[in-house]
Amino acid sequence: MPPKSNRAIERVFRRALPAWYRRAARDLPWRRTRDPYAIVVSEFMLQQTQVARVLEYWPRFLKRYPTIERLARAKRAAVREAWDGLGYYRRAANLHRLARVVVREYDGRVPDDPEELEKLPGVGHYTAGAVACFAYERSAATVDTNVGRVLGRVFGVSGEKKLIALHRALQPRRGTSAWTFNQAVMELGALVCRARKPRCEICPVSGACRWYAASRSA
Numbered sequence: 001m002p003p004k005s006n007r008a009i010e011r012v013f014r015r016a017l018p019a020w021y022r023r024a025a026r027d028l029p030w031r032r033t034r035d036p037y038a039i040v041v042s043e044f045m046l047q048q049t050q051v052a053r054v055l056e057y058w059p060r061f062l063k064r065y066p067t068i069e070r071l072a073r074a075k076r077a078a079v080r081e082a083w084d085g086l087g088y089y090r091r092a093a094n095l096h097r098l099a100r101v102v103v104r105e106y107d108g109r110v111p112d113d114p115e116e117l118e119k120l121p122g123v124g125h126y127t128a129g130a131v132a133c134f135a136y137e138r139s140a141a142t143v144d145t146n147v148g149r150v151l152g153r154v155f156g157v158s159g160e161k162k163l164i165a166l167h168r169a170l171q172p173r174r175g176t177s178a179w180t181f182n183q184a185v186m187e188l189g190a191l192v193c194r195a196r197k198p199r200c201e202i203c204p205v206s207g208a209c210r211w212y213a214a215s216r217s218a
């Protein structure tokens, strides 16, 4: 039986998840850098593309445009060509516009504040939080589909606002801990708590999960 109170669930969730992440997470190259520009590129690519494909395109794109200044100076057709094969070309156009805005208005430095980030082309609430956290190790909401599903199942919560509030309450305030926590929830959603056929039998938080408890008693 899972712990009854939300507080007990939170404790298990906070403790078990980072430990599992350190043991089981994939070694993805954008997790090895804190370069804000490189993180922005990875987040734009990952918006609608599978990780395996981004692994191929991300280094290639950064080789062609190693800095935000180089991307800002590029011709639109060249950026479109560098994106060729990834699809959803609006992302390439937005990324290009973002680079120009950052160079022109932020002196080439990607902002670290989620509210400021959200003003940039192509940056929504999730991407703003992801860049703030994964590049600058700021405590920020990173609730995408995977994270929403994990939190929804474990805590029995639904609705975007409630999920974001829950995520904010759960994540550590300290930078590196917030970084690890946010990556860990996302990784759990990608590898274990999948939309179809979640792998509850190997899940590090199954002992605290309401969804799992309900499915077992059913």
Ligand code: SF4
Pocket: 150, 153, 154, 192, 193, 194, 198, 199, 200, 201, 203, 204, 205, 206, 207, 209, 210, 211, 212
């Ligand atoms: S126990 Fe199952 S449903 Fe709950 S978080 Fe883990 S994988 Fe998801």
